[in-house]
Amino acid sequence: MSALNKNIIHGLLIGAYVLLVVIIVFGISAVYSYLNTGADRSSMLHIKIEAPEHYTPKVVWKPINNEGRPIDEQTLKTIESDYLDAWYVRHVAYKTNLKEGIYDFYTANARKAIFNTINLNRADNTTIESTTLEHHPEFLFFSEDGQLAVLKDDNVVEYKRVYKANKLVLETTEIANYKVVLLLEDGFWRIRHLVKEPAINSLDIIKNKPLSKIDIKGINYYPQATPWNLFGDDFNIETIDQDFKIINKANLNTIRLFIPYDGFGKASVIPNKLKKLKQVLDTAEVNHLKVIVTLFDFYGDYSVLDWTLNHKHATTIVSEFKNHNAIAAWDIKNEPDLDFKSRGESLVTSWLYKMATLVKTIDNKHPVTIGWSNAKSATILKDEIDFVSFHYYKDLDRLETTYKNLKASIPNKPIVLSEFGISSYNGLWNPLGTTEKSQANYFKKAQAILKQNKIPFMSWTLYDFKTVPKKVVGNLPWRKNAQKEFGFINTNGEKKPSFKYISN
Amino acid sequence: MKRIFTYLFVLIGLIVLAFSPIQDAPLLIDIKCISTQKIFEANDEITLQFSTSEKVLPHLYYSNNYGSTLIVPTYHNAILSYIIPQKLSRKSGLVNWKLLYKDNSISGEFNIIPKASVNTIETYIGPPSINAGGDDFTMLVVIPTDVFDNPIKDHTEVSIRHQFLSNETNEQIFTKNLIAYKSIYSEEKSGRIIMTSECLEINSKEYDVNVLPNIPTGFTIDYTRNHGYADGNQITTFETSILKDEYGNTVSDGTFVTFFITNKTGHILKISGTTLKGIATAKMIHPDYEEQWMVKAFVNGIAESNAITLNYKSVILDFNISLSENNRIITVGPLQSFMKQLMPDGLEVTLSVYKDNTLLKRYKKQSTTGFVTFNLNGQFLKTDTYEFRIETAGLEKTIKTKLL
CATH class of the missing domain: 2.60.40.10 (Immunoglobulins)
Incomplete structure (x- = not known):
């Protein structure tokens, strides 16, 4: 008995010992592996510093012909980048009335002038949101020891929104010339003197293209497999080609596409995405379709300091395709009026105005429009765009009146119904919804109205979709499911009865 | 009844007035x-x-x-x-x-x-040191500012004065694009340029720029030594002439000079020195066998000297070899120098052991008080007949003997 007890005790002791060893070894190894994970070794040396683009106004250098030491390209780039950052930190400082960042890009004496203004503004509760959209610098002088530079920045376009006690009191665009002395201190090119002078040029005035008539019979397009993600990883030009053939055969001549702002790489547009867009445009051309390209899809910031990034994005895309035969028009943004509530109507409208101006200065061939979500908003900026477009998802009986009222307030510009349609969903979440048959009736009736009033149109949309991303209509199942069945062709690839009324 | 209607009419009228838009008063302002x-x-x-x-x-x-x-x-x-x-x-x-x-x-x-008076003249000068000769220059950039730190208006006259040796110069320039600048060239002599500027009767501080001698041109080298014997003990000192630039300025102290010594077999020894008052020196120990050196010095990539030749005579003409302890102890010596004095310690003697022309072992030893003793171990060299070659100071002797 006692021998058995002894064995049990031995066994327990040995077991406990083994367990203890296991725990210690495990503990040490956990500590060891913890200390060996985390930051990448290359990050120790700070070899790769990723600075996201934060400020990209249009900068056009005049030919380099400076006095003093000849400037090399590398130094010029550094000076340009520090000079622009100096503008950027100043915008931030006046927006927040804080002094951070100013220290890096202004010398001690220049700072004083800025701090004086900031102190005044802070005391008066004045804040200024500003940005510069264009710079035309000329390099004037570089000292022999490479420590001092003088440049002249002509026709700087400055946009400002001045707030008093958080209330907008002034929105202004100014143009001025500046002379700048920069010193190289601690590796930064810092502004030593900044002197404003009158500009020679005046601001660009927005030019319209008189359009008496616009011939659009079209459809908003996403492939069935990749809704709201035309240019993603599953991009398939053959499917798109097939779809375009269907659209062309259905007696339609135009499609409306969407360019996601984030997806296309924001300010630095991803070349691969441009390539895909070119393929789509080329395919459209082959299939005799014109394309309305809607920019800035899923963009919602609009903040003034973001504008230069938006402008770079639009400049890249528009200048790339301004001569493409398939382009019908540029739609600046899809339903921007939906952002009025969260971002403020004044800010969004100013953003649209500047963007329309920009697109027009780059491409003077193609018309520009804004895809308003309803007829009520469609009169906004009517003088700045070439044709009006609005979306209509309400009662068909009132479409004709809505159109006529709009036409009465904008008699001299073509008006396009760039989105309309109805879902054929009648499932669990909406048992009394529309059927495929009533969808067909809807389009039959709609086409009759459109034909009678000669309204150019683009319906929503070619296909029913199996999934709808959250970012489109949110997570609510009755909205999501309804959004899936707006198509003329169902998920099995069969034409729904409405297909008969896809065009007139 | 009529009255009620009147009241009602008035009331309605008032309500309408209350909701009617108020005339925009500022319209008239x-x-x-x-x-x-x-x-x-x-x-x-x-x-x-x-x-x-x-x-x-x-x-x-x-x-x-x-x-x-x-x-x-x-x-x-x-x-x-x-x-x-x-x-x-x-x-x-x-x-x-x-x-x-x-x-x-x-x-x-x-x-x-800006105010029409100057408060500060901000001055930037660079580079701070330039080469003599008149090709190189420094640049003086001035930004005259008023009392509120505003750059003075363009086309304002600025006097630039600078002094170098006996020359004093005064020149007028004008501000343009917020600054005024002037390139100041060196002269043939090295030294220091002192400069100042004046704008609207305000004078700047004194600034100076060093004019350093230009790069050296060709030079000569020479050597000094105690004697011409290859004793492996004495030192030969090499010395350059005074290194000067093409304008006769002695080069800056610390100019690096490398001496290349090429011996009879084409091998190169390298020594170096830096200049002091224009002269660089470097030292080399004598070889321990007869040798001829060809020496040439360079300021790397810039200037070179003439080539000189040195001969070193052998000091040891002959040496004795004696065997003892069953021929297992080989004593070399006495090794005697040029005046028959015993060689200073440290002369290297090599003993190579051959059997049928195959090298079995090589021993190297340095001399002590004129002798070197090799103790041949019985473990390694068994009893047999071997050939021993002994080399020192460029001489070689061979003996063939049996180890017991």
Whole structure:
């Protein structure tokens, strides 16, 4: 008995010992592996510093012909980048009335002038949101020891929104010339003197293209497999080609596409995405379709300091395709009026105005429009765009009146119904919804109205979709499911009865 | 009944009036700018005045070089006065303003010019040292500023004075693009240029730039040594002539000179030295066998010397070898130098052991008081006949003997 007890005790002791060893070894190894994970070794040396683009106004250098030491390209780039950052930190400082960042890009004496203004503004509760959209610098002088530079920045376009006690009191665009002395201190090119002078040029005035008539019979397009993600990883030009053939055969001549702002790489547009867009445009051309390209899809910031990034994005895309035969028009943004509530109507409208101006200065061939979500908003900026477009998802009986009222307030510009349609969903979440048959009736009736009033149109949309991303209509199942069945062709690839009324 | 209708009518009328839009009073207000001055001097008291038909107090938007702000008016006798804060009116440059009234259509601009007197002359000079000869130059950049740190207006005269040895120069330049600059060239002599500038009767501090000798040109080398024997003990010193640039300036101390010594077999020994008052020296121990050295010095990539040849005579003409302890101890010596004195310690002697022309072992030892003793171990070299070759100071002797 006692021998058995002894064995049990031995066994327990040995077991406990083994367990203890296991725990210690495990503990040490956990500590060891913890200390060996985390930051990448290359990050120790700070070899790769990723600075996201934060400020990209249009900068056009005049030919380099400076006095003093000849400037090399590398130094010029550094000076340009520090000079622009100096503008950027100043915008931030006046927006927040804080002094951070100013220290890096202004010398001690220049700072004083800025701090004086900031102190005044802070005391008066004045804040200024500003940005510069264009710079035309000329390099004037570089000292022999490479420590001092003088440049002249002509026709700087400055946009400002001045707030008093958080209330907008002034929105202004100014143009001025500046002379700048920069010193190289601690590796930064810092502004030593900044002197404003009158500009020679005046601001660009927005030019319209008189359009008496616009011939659009079209459809908003996403492939069935990749809704709201035309240019993603599953991009398939053959499917798109097939779809375009269907659209062309259905007696339609135009499609409306969407360019996601984030997806296309924001300010630095991803070349691969441009390539895909070119393929789509080329395919459209082959299939005799014109394309309305809607920019800035899923963009919602609009903040003034973001504008230069938006402008770079639009400049890249528009200048790339301004001569493409398939382009019908540029739609600046899809339903921007939906952002009025969260971002403020004044800010969004100013953003649209500047963007329309920009697109027009780059491409003077193609018309520009804004895809308003309803007829009520469609009169906004009517003088700045070439044709009006609005979306209509309400009662068909009132479409004709809505159109006529709009036409009465904008008699001299073509008006396009760039989105309309109805879902054929009648499932669990909406048992009394529309059927495929009533969808067909809807389009039959709609086409009759459109034909009678000669309204150019683009319906929503070619296909029913199996999934709808959250970012489109949110997570609510009755909205999501309804959004899936707006198509003329169902998920099995069969034409729904409405297909008969896809065009007139 | 009629009266009720009348009351009702009046009541309805009142209700309608209550909800009717109030006439926009400002529509009738007439505001006009009455300030005409378009040019001010920094720190002037600037007041923008507007006549107004009604008392309204709109803000004035004010934008200068460095930023924008809003200014509140004072109202007196139908005049709106906007007093520009002194901190803003001190900065020169273009000013835009806008009256924030209705559609902001009342706007304008004026210029603030810097004061016509200089307070500080900011001076930037670089590079701080240049080469003599007249090709190299330094640049003096000055930014004259007024008391409020505004750069003085363009086309203002600046005098640049500089002194070098007996020359004193005074030249006039003009400010352009906020600065004025002048390139100052070196002369043939090395030394120090002292410079200063003057603008509107204000003088800057004294600044100086060193003019360093230019790069050296060709030079000669020589050597000194105790004797010409290859004793492996004495030292030969190599020395350059005074290194000078093409204008006769002695090169800067510390100029690096490398001496290349090529021996009879084509191998190269390298020694180096830095200049002091233009002369660089370097030392090399004598070889321990007869040798001929060819020596040439270089300032790397810049200048080279003539080539000189040195001969070293052998000091040991012959040496003895004696065997003892069953021939297992080989004693070399006495090794005697040129005056028959025993060689200083450290002469290397090599013993190579061959069997049938195959090298079995090589021993190297340094001499002590003129002798070297090799103790051949029985473990390694068994009893047999071997050939021993003994080399020292470039001499070689061979003996064939049997180890017991």
